[in-house]
Amino acid sequence: xxxxxxxxxxxxxxxxxxxxxxxxxxxxxxxxxxxxxxxxxxxxxxxxxxxxxxxxxxxxxxxxxxxxxxxxxxxxxxxxxxxxxxxxxxxxxxxxxxxxxxxxxxxxxxxxxxxxxxxxxxxxxxxxxxxxxxxxxxxxxxxxxxxxxxxxxxxxxxxxxxxxxxxxxxxxxxxxxxxxxxxxxxxxxxxxxxxxxxxxxxxxxxxxxxxxxxxxxxxxxxxxxxxxxxxxxxxxxxxxxxxxxxxxxxxxxxxxxxxxxxxxxxxxxxxxxxxxxxxxxxxxxxxxxxxxxxxxxxxxxxxxxxxxxxxxxxxxxxxxxxxxxxxxxxxxxxxxxxxxxxxxxxxxxxxxxxxxxxxxxxxxxxxxx
Amino acid sequence: xxxxxxxxxxxxxxxxxxxxxxxxxxxxxxxxxxxxxxxxxxxxxxxxxxxxxxxxxxxxxxxxxxxxxxxxxxxxxxxxxxxxxxxxxxxxxxxxxxxxxxxxxxxxxxxxxxxxxxxxxxxxxxxxxxxxxxxxxxxxxxxxxxxxxxxxxxxxxxxxxxxxxxxxxxxxxxxxxxxxxxxxxxxxxxxxxxxxxxxxxxxxxxxxxxxxxxxxxxxxxxxxxxxxxxxxxxxxxxxxxxxxxxxxxxxxxxxxxxxxxxxxxxxxxxxxxxxxxxxxxxxxxxxxxxxxxx
Numbered sequence: 177x178x179x180x181x182x183x184x185x186x187x188x189x190x191x192x193x194x195x196x197x198x199x200x201x202x203x204x205x206x207x208x209x210x211x212x213x214x215x216x217x218x219x220x221x222x223x224x225x226x227x228x229x230x231x232x233x234x235x236x237x238x239x240x241x242x243x244x245x246x247x248x249x250x251x252x253x254x255x256x257x258x259x260x261x262x263x264x265x266x267x268x269x270x271x272x273x274x275x276x277x278x279x280x281x282x283x284x285x286x287x288x289x290x291x292x293x294x295x296x297x298x299x300x301x302x303x304x305x306x307x308x309x310x311x312x313x314x315x316x317x318x319x320x321x322x323x324x325x326x327x328x329x330x331x332x333x334x335x336x337x338x339x340x341x342x343x344x345x346x347x348x349x350x351x352x353x354x355x356x357x358x359x360x361x362x363x364x365x366x367x368x369x370x371x372x373x374x375x376x377x378x379x380x381x382x383x384x385x386x387x388x389x390x391x392x393x394x395x396x397x398x399x400x401x402x403x404x405x406x407x408x409x410x411x412x413x414x415x416x417x418x419x420x421x422x423x424x425x426x427x428x429x430x431x432x433x434x435x436x437x438x439x440x441x442x443x444x445x446x447x448x449x450x451x452x453x454x455x456x457x458x459x460x461x462x463x464x465x466x467x468x469x470x471x472x473x474x475x476x477x478x479x480x481x482x483x484x485x486x487x488x489x490x491x492x493x494x495x496x497x498x499x500x501x502x503x504x505x506x507x508x509x510x511x512x513x514x515x516x517x518x519x520x521x522x523x524x525x526x527x528x529x530x531x532x533x534x535x536x537x538x539x540x541x542x543x544x545x
Numbered sequence: 546x547x548x549x550x551x552x553x554x555x556x557x558x559x560x561x562x563x564x565x566x567x568x569x570x571x572x573x574x575x576x577x578x579x580x581x582x583x584x585x586x587x588x589x590x591x592x593x594x595x596x597x598x599x600x601x602x603x604x605x606x607x608x609x610x611x612x613x614x615x616x617x618x619x620x621x622x623x624x625x626x627x628x629x630x631x632x633x634x635x636x637x638x639x640x641x642x643x644x645x646x647x648x649x650x651x652x653x654x655x656x657x658x659x660x661x662x663x664x665x666x667x668x669x670x671x672x673x674x675x676x677x678x679x680x681x682x683x684x685x686x687x688x689x690x691x692x693x694x695x696x697x698x699x700x701x702x703x704x705x706x707x708x709x710x711x712x713x714x715x716x717x718x719x720x721x722x723x724x725x726x727x728x729x730x731x732x733x734x735x736x737x738x739x740x741x742x743x744x745x746x747x748x749x750x751x752x753x754x755x756x757x758x759x760x761x762x763x764x765x766x767x768x769x770x771x772x773x774x775x776x777x778x779x780x781x782x783x784x785x786x787x788x789x790x791x792x793x794x795x796x797x798x799x800x801x802x803x804x805x806x807x808x809x810x811x812x813x814x815x816x817x818x819x820x821x822x823x824x825x826x827x828x829x830x831x832x833x834x835x836x837x838x839x
Binding site: 228229230249250251256257259261263264265266267276277279280281324325328 | 718720721723724725726727728729730731732734738739742743
């Protein structure tokens with residue numbers, strides 16, 4: 177496997193009196209597509225700048241390939257960065273932008289030509305070698321930035337929200353291309369984004385951050401299906417959260433009371449004891465919505481009753497905001513795939529039943545808000 | 546209709562420039578082509594004597610010296626102004642620092658030159674310190690030479706270089722320096738290869754703002770200079786007031802004006818070096834282009 181592994185251990189960073197990072201620890205393996213995901217100001221870009229060498233940590237250690245790199249300037253590290261604004265040199269042509277690292281190292285002209293054309297063809301820009309960055313579209317600039325960052329053959333590529341300046345369609349396209357480039361060059365990609373869809377679709381693993389803390393590290397599936405904290409559950413996709421006062425626990429079978437919603441079954445592991453209150457969550461797509469009372473025989477199924485306060489149609493699905501009899505709002509997604517099911521359309525102000533399995537519920541921590 | 550209103554707006558400026566700039570300039574041009582009067586002034590008789598008189602080796606020497614001193618002073622000014630403008634652009638309290646750059650303008654030009662005499666003079670501040678430190682017993686002669694003139698000229702025109710450099714560097718995207726470092730450039734290489742090419746316009750403006758007035762300097766070489774630092778401005782004044790050769794003073798003035806204006810035009814007209822465009826074989830573009838023809 178090409179690429180390098182990165183070990184960040186207990187790293188803290190202050191900007192004045194503001195603590196940007198609090199004892200962040202991450203371990204990224206060789207060749208991994210690793211994402212740092214979080215809202216703006218959560219410290220994800222700071223982590224990237226620490227790895228790149230643009231900032232020094234105020235505590236903790238950063239090692240690349242087992243070697244401590246704290247204090248090493250950016251030009252002495254085996255990583256290159258794709259900046260959020262691309263940071264292309266406006267006075268140089270596309271060719272010279274990509275050739276910049278080679279010119280610094282006084283590479284012979286023949287080799288410069290070969291390598292630049294190789295990397296420009298990797299990002300499909302051979303046609304635009306003589307243009308200035310200002311003559312390129314956003315997507316093309318993006319590609320130049322990627323080619324320029326790859327030409328030094330770094331072992332780690334750092335990407336700082338590289339797609340945020342592109343429109344939605346192009347963003348999807350470039351994301352797939354990035355994934356393809358990752359497969360081709362095989363080096364470690366560390367990808368900073370605030371867009372959970374981007375992170376979920378391309379990452380091997382994701383670290384979810386908020387307020388300078390890493391809240392959870394895991395595969396996209398782990399993070400979505402088994403969020404560790406309420407913040408992660410709410411930030412990745414959408415979710416419904418209930419306060420659950422535990423009445424009894426039998427292994428992973430939990431029975432409890434929710435605020436005014438009556439009893440609820442949850443199947444999940446928890447350290448809490450009967451009498452304590454935990455947060456139970458259920459994803460909107462895991463709730464069934466129907467106008468008839470659902471059949472609950474042979475399973476630990478929770479049933480709620482209410483009316484549709486707001487149906488939001490979006491083509492492939494409808495999102496229903498249902499107001500329960502107790503006034504609590506619950507979000508439900510209904511896919512429009514099952515034509516054979518023949519359920520009548522559910523419309524505004526219809527009375528509905530919501531049913532979901534205890535197994536689909538997840539208990540989360542209250543940390544990291 | 547709009548155009549006429551625009552013309553109307555600029556009318557006061559046109560009148561002002563005509564009366565106080567174009568008209569005197571025409572008078573100087575006219576004087577330079579007239580015969581010199583016996584006790585100053587001119588005789589109304591056409592003559593190119595004033596221009597042939599400029600071939601005088603003394604005037605040529607001073608012209609060469611003026612050029613040399615102006616280039617040195619301009620280069621030093623920019624060398625000092627560049628880090629200064631950079632640090633102001635990157636600082637958090639730009640307003641205070643810019644204010645400090647402008648503060649000297651509140652004091653009269655001549656007063657500031659005399660301040661330098663008070664510092665550098667034989668009984669001046671600097672010699673007092675040197676004596677107090679027992680580094681010298683005799684006074685050191687700092688004044689009345691080329692070095693003193695260049696020093697004071699650099700001091701005088703430093704703000705004129707700092708301000709345009711600051712305003713260009715302020716617009717510069719500093720992540721480009723991060724990118725250069727990231728791609729393997731040392732700190733020095735990143736300034737040389739990325740910062741300087743991108744602030745070229747500021748460097749040119751700063752150069753013009755300092756070179757042009759220094760080339761026509763008069764008061765500074767007169768007050769802190771000696772025989773070796775006579776500049777064209779002093780010769781013009783001498784011809785006007787002492788030798789009373791008004792046509793010669795006019796012809797030298799014209800030469801200075803033409804040289805500096807020529808320099809400004811040369812730099813302003815010079816097109817930024819564009820790399821040649823290679824034919825762009827973008828199929829989508831070709832299609833629309835040929836569709837447009839049909």
